[in-house]
Amino acid sequence: xxxxxxxxxCDETAAAVVERTPDGRGRILSNVVHSQLDDHAAFGGxxxxxxxxxxxxxxxxxVARALAEAGVGLERLDGVAATAGPGLIGGVLVxxxxxxxxxxxxxxxxxxxxxxxxxxxxARLTDGIGFPYLLLLVSGGHTQFVAVEALGRYRRLGTxxxxxLGEAFDKTAKLLGLPYPGGxxxxxxxxxGDPARFALPRPLLGRDSLDFSFSGLKTAxxxxxxxxxxxxxxxxxxxxxxxxxxVTEVVAEKARRAxxxxxxxxxxxxxxxxxxxxxxxxxAIGAALRDxxxxxxxxxxxxxxxxxxxxxxxxxxxGAERLxxxxxxxxxxxARARWPLDPGAAPKLGSGQHGAKA
Ligand code: KG4
Ligand code: ZN
Numbered sequence: 312x313x314x315x316x317x318x319x320x321c322d323e324t325a326a327a328v329v330e331r332t333p334d335g336r337g338r339i340l341s342n343v344v345h346s347q348l349d350d351h352a353a354f355g356g357x358x359x360x361x362x363x364x365x366x367x368x369x370x371x372x373x374v375a376r377a378l379a380e381a382g383v384g385l386e387r388l389d390g391v392a393a394t395a396g397p398g399l400i401g402g403v404l405v406x407x408x409x410x411x412x413x414x415x416x417x418x419x420x421x422x423x424x425x426x427x428x429x430x431x432x433x434a435r436l437t438d439g440i441g442f443p444y445l446l447l448l449v450s451g452g453h454t455q456f457v458a459v460e461a462l463g464r465y466r467r468l469g470t471x472x473x474x475x476l477g478e479a480f481d482k483t484a485k486l487l488g489l490p491y492p493g494g495x496x497x498x499x500x501x502x503x504g505d506p507a508r509f510a511l512p513r514p515l516l517g518r519d520s521l522d523f524s525f526s527g528l529k530t531a532x533x534x535x536x537x538x539x540x541x542x543x544x545x546x547x548x549x550x551x552x553x554x555x556x557x558v559t560e561v562v563a564e565k566a567r568r569a570x571x572x573x574x575x576x577x578x579x580x581x582x583x584x585x586x587x588x589x590x591x592x593x594x595a596i597g598a599a600l601r602d603x604x605x606x607x608x609x610x611x612x613x614x615x616x617x618x619x620x621x622x623x624x625x626x627x628x629x630g631a632e633r634l635x636x637x638x639x640x641x642x643x644x645x646a647r648a649r650w651p652l653d654p655g656a657a658p659k660l661g662s663g664q665h666g667a668k669a
Contacts, residue, residue, distance in 0.1 A: 312389045312634065313340075313381075315413070316627025317374065319406030320398025320426045321452070322347040322357045324369040327623030328381035328388075329436070331631035337436040340381035342624040344617070345369050348492070355491050356481065363401025370409055377623065385417050390639075392630025395423035396647030398452075403646040411642050422630035423644035427652040429625035431459050434585040436628040437614040443582075444612075445573045447566060447600075450588030450620075451477035451492075454523050456569045457652060458576065459585075462632050467656040468569055469521025476558060477590050479525035483532050483554050487547045497551045498593050504545075504552030509535040511557040521569050528557060555595055563599035570607040583610045591619045 312332075318325040327342040347365045351357050378384065393410030396403055407423065414421040430448050434440045445468075446457040454471040474482070477494060484493025489500060511531050514524040532554050539546045566584060573582050584604050590596065591613055604611040618624060633639070 312631055313383060313387055314390045314392055314422070314627040314631045314634065315374070315377065315388050315410075316424075316623040316625070316630055317370070317391070317393040317406040317410050318426070318429070318621055318623045318626045319366045319370065319402040320394045320396070321402065321621055322351055322362050323621040324366050324373050325621060325623035326370070326374045326377035327627045328377055328383060329624050329627035329631055331628070331635060335635075336439060337628050337631065339436070339624045340383070341377045342617070342622055343373050343377045343380065344622050345373050352491055355485055357399070359399040359401055362399055363405060366402045366405040370405060374409070385413060388417065388419055390420045390422055390630055390634045391417075392422035392424050392626050392633075394426045394429065394626055395640075395644055396425065396650035398426055398648070400646060400648040403648070407644070407646050411644075415642060420634060420639040421642060421644065422633050422638075423640040424626050424629045424633070425650050425652060426621075426626070427453065427457075427650075428465070429629045430587040431457060431465060431652065432462075432629050432632055433587055433614045433618050433625045434583075434612050435632070436624065437618055438612050440583055440585065440612060443577050443579065444585055445569060445582055446585045446587065447562075447569070448588045449476045449562070449586065449590035449596075451475055451481065453588065454525075456521050456565070458573055462636055463638070465652040467651070467653040468572060469523065469565065470656070471523040471525060473524050473526040474529065476523070476525060476562070477588065479529060479558065480590065482529050483551065486529075486533055486536055487542065487550060489547070489551075492589075494590060494593060497555060498595065500548045500551035501555040501595070504548030504550070506549075506552040506556035508549040509553040511535065511553045513557055513561050516561050516564060521565055521572065523561065523565065525558070528554070555593075559596050559599045562596055563603040566600055567603040567607045570604065570609045574609075581609060583612055585612045585614075587614060587619050589620045592616045
């Protein structure tokens, strides 16, 4: 089964061709990602309108490259998958309508994919992991624990009640005058710093919940920076190290607890924690998660960075899994700015301005 996957929900224009064999294994034939980083860098973040226009300009060429690199024409495909949400609605529309046009013209089934499902299922493509497993999704838009029970069955165990972790890295970088995207810049600065110089809070660590909160930490970071302004490179490194140490401790401890809850719920003796999203690239967080998972008696799976960040292969793979299960969408499938993976999970108090963060 050959599936074309299209991803345009944020600032990556991406397309890929993925093969699924009858025994359920996956193989990536091509995976083309065009980052819009340069289009947005001057603004210190993603500008939705610029992103949508850039997707329109790039997507045809990216799809053509993905097909060419895979060595297949449209006539060889068995289905077309695209992210239908959640994400920046202009971009989602561009990708979804492109997929619909290809599906209509070629008479192919359409798979309208939840972007989070794409992240959630990637470890099955890369590591062949069986259901159920625990997912920690840590990106610029999401910070959540999800019990991945089966295809289409996702139970949220915890989420951020305000900012996403990647967002907290980006905001900390901005406060410290470091470049965008902030995650890698903060990690580099932190490597030179003293994490103990500034006492920063560990939000929600004392609470017996699997939820996160990062907006108070952001305020503490600002106050720490202001207390020693103007900042020397040493100050920047120390604040970055303090911030990274705080979030690393919180994430690792919550992961240990989440694995305990997941094991009690499922009865799986040695559960797997899958980490996905751009923040999974952070080495300090990765090392702490490795220790936490080992202490909890579980296994850790981290897909390679280029499959942890946004890409078309994860969308193609989710499409392949859905097509194999007979879960096809109509050409009236809507683009959705917000689309929780677990529809039963109540929005958290204090979450995003327009409702729960997806
Ligand atoms: O998954 P992703 O590429 O895009 C979405 O948000 O969907 O994640 C991007 C986020 C950004 O906030 C970026 O600062 C963060 O991941 N990030 C990192 C690192 N690399 C990327 N955060 C911490 N440490 C890193 N090394
Ligand atoms: Zn993503």
